[in-house]
Amino acid sequence: MKMLPKTLLLGGSFALMLTALCVIFLYVPTEEVMGVGQRILYIHVPVCWLAFFAFFITFLGSAVYLWRRANSWDTIAYSSAEIGIVFTTLALVTGSIWARCVWGVWWTWDARLTTTVVLWFIYLAYFIVRFSVTEEWRAARFAAVVGVVGFIDVPICALAIVLWRTHHPGPVIFEGGLTATMLMTLLLSLAAFTALYILLLWMRASLKDDEDEVKRLREVG
């Protein structure tokens, strides 16, 4: 792998993340109604965005893999799914902390929370399928099928859950607008996390390439 772009990305991502954290904790004013707990929003929203984006990349990678059968697409799909599951878990954790602060409960069956937890289960199944098949080529193909079918399920699921929730009204999500500084902070944080995702994907994909190479060499030797 070319060293220069990777170093640049690493440095850029590090600088962005550091700036974002400084802005989140030192610069942006505390929200009046919810207090200091609201600051988790600047972490939570980017994390959620990446959770969905990572699985979208898994979907694309899986679809292209089934079509073209190039291992590199499977590597991208798999690496992105790994990052996605980490970010979905983080989204659920940061969301729970925020909910405890503002709603007074760790968990509620709100539409967004429910959809996220279903997403989490679908992609856990992705890994379970992957690890319960012995042959690498078959594992990749089956996982790709789950990657495609699982992602298609998400919008229908969201639709059903939203309709279901309207029958059981729960706490209303904070609907106030964000001030300009808050929006700026959120956008900066989004950029920082997206850069982190690209870096992680790159590193994980090259690691998986190395793993596959080691496996291949073992089989030959």
Next chain:
Amino acid sequence: MGKVITIAKKDILFELRTKRLLPGVLVFALLAIVIFNFAFAASLETIRLLTPGILWVTFAFAGILGLNRSFALEMEDGCLEGLMACPVSREVIYLGKVLGNLIFMLSIEVPALLVFGFLFNIAVFSLQLLAIVFLATLGFVAVGTLFSALAANTRARELVLPVLFLPLVIPVMISAVNASGLALSGESWSSLASWLEIIAAFDVIFLVTSVLIFNFVIEE
């Protein structure tokens, strides 16, 4: 279409001759209903609220039992190779298996509904409920047949199918439970419409996706 029916007929004939699965799954479904009765200590008043949930959890679990065997049977004695050697496309094999599984599941659900209505003194049979059962079961088998084929090639087959199947059918579960609740309390068709639309959309989307993707699951 004729070929699809031939494949479904093969599965039904096999089941009729060996009686390997249907009686067992039916007994399981009835037992589940009885166990739920103890679990909730259901009185005749509360049972109306609990009915949709009990029915759909029972159907989903009985479905998993049946679907698990759907392709597991084909793995024995090279049946799948024989099926793939048939001069039909993979899409036809998938649709044939879907039809077979649909008939199988409906022949579990209808007697289970009868017994349920008898035990809890509820009039379960209405056109509305039958429509919900048919549409939701079609959704179950559309996804279930695809994953049954996939799970049959994995190490922990009995585990992989439910872990894949249950999160994917959540939209059907939510809609079927809510629609059944409305149907049982005698609401009109129009109040059920949005739920039926979601189930129908799910059926169409997953039948089409599975037809397109099934080829990748069974190619060897």
